[in-house]
Amino acid sequence: MTANRAFQEASPLLFGFVPAEDDCLSAPPQAAPDGKAARLPSYIADHRARLRDRFMQGGAGAMPDYELLELILFRAVPRQDMKPVARRLLDRFGDFNRVLSADPTQLTQIEGVGPAIVAELKIVEAAAQRLARSRVINRPVLTSWDALLDYCHTTMAHGAIEQFRVLYLDRKNVLIADDEQARGTVDHVPVYPREIVRRALDLNASAMILVHNHPSGDPTPSAADIDMTRQIVAAAGTMGITVHDHLIIGKSRELSFRSTGLL
Template sequence: MTERKKSHKGEGHRSRLREKFLSSGLDGFHDYEVIELLLTLATPRKDCKEQAKALLKRFNTLQGVIEASAEELQEIKGVGPRNIFGIKFVYAVVERYLKKKVIKKDPIRSSTELFNYLYHTLRDKKKEIFKVVFLDAQNRIIAIDDLFEGTLTASAVYPREIVQAALGHHAAGLFLVHNHPSGEPKASHEDKVITRKVIHACRVMGITVHEHLIIGDNTYFSFADHGYIAEMNREYEAQGL
């Protein structure tokens, strides 16, 4: 088969995938076909099925491909800088869309709602990320900041920075959220120390900490649901500060 015929065959395949997506979204698509469509954005005249399947084999899931680092993606033969840019750009657009979608919308009323919103941003991360969700007086989300990364200990998370960020956003309250890369969300001693320090620092400034959620592998630990938030607030009040 000549290169011209191969190119024509590949173009027909890509056109069918695009038409299928435009008519019914991603319903009925295999994950490798979704990846293939992503790759064709940067490689419009080349069959990308082989690379798509290689990516899926290497990273196991669609999410694994999208969240892989540029260095890891480059290890796959036929995946170049333009393909990597396309994957990373689409991922960043989706993250921004989801983040903006909840700003000033209905308040989050439960740990489950908070988990459902933030799980996709923290699952499968290889290091701990400490997010703070800032709220207005009606408990609607004002902003979400990633404030700390790495091994999160009581000496690595600074309550003062959290308070300063809250004041900068004119927040009345906040949620603390971080992940456990191990997949086990059980609260450690360090997690409890951090939470207590942040609650007390925020109380001084009239800011309410409503929750500290630890996200694991498709599950979570809620400080509020387990009574720790209320207990730590009582400790603060007992000190007469």
């Protein structure tokens, strides 16, 4: 599942029950020079209403990335045109998914982006990840493989640094734990096979799936990736624990060690 798709599915909760004047819920109205509450300019209000209607009728597929971002930004900044900010975010980070997963410090370096916008973006990112996770946790992973890949892409494909996760499975190959073992740099993450196996024993896991991302976008495994996988397989094997696969997540595709004969 991409973040766009998760956003579309979660959108009724975010936008479906919002009244026309909902923008006042995000921040208090600015005071006009005469002391009265300033109203949203009609051209901005009309634009926001059109975007909401189009989204609810056609979903995310009917909208480009910058308009999806506008829908989020509307809630954070109630009385400004958000299109320039949305375009600046996309110019800096590349696409909708990378904007959502960007580091908060990097986000605040963009003109017009403050704490309220960062919070809204991170709420949507968390909602997308939680929705994707709900489709795989406590379910047989090997018969829900597409959902598992969606989850891995949603949580890891657009990260700026490498993450290494281990999905622990019980005897029926039901996912019982999803652990982020380590975070590293743009091209390296430290992995400790003993800790991975120890955690499996604590969980009484019978199998595992290894997952890590390549921020470069290219999921081709390095020599270090292959060597590390072999070490984990050997360590797990001494305890009777199976490593079903090692997935490397790129920006738009993944590589499976098992499918490519590396495992």
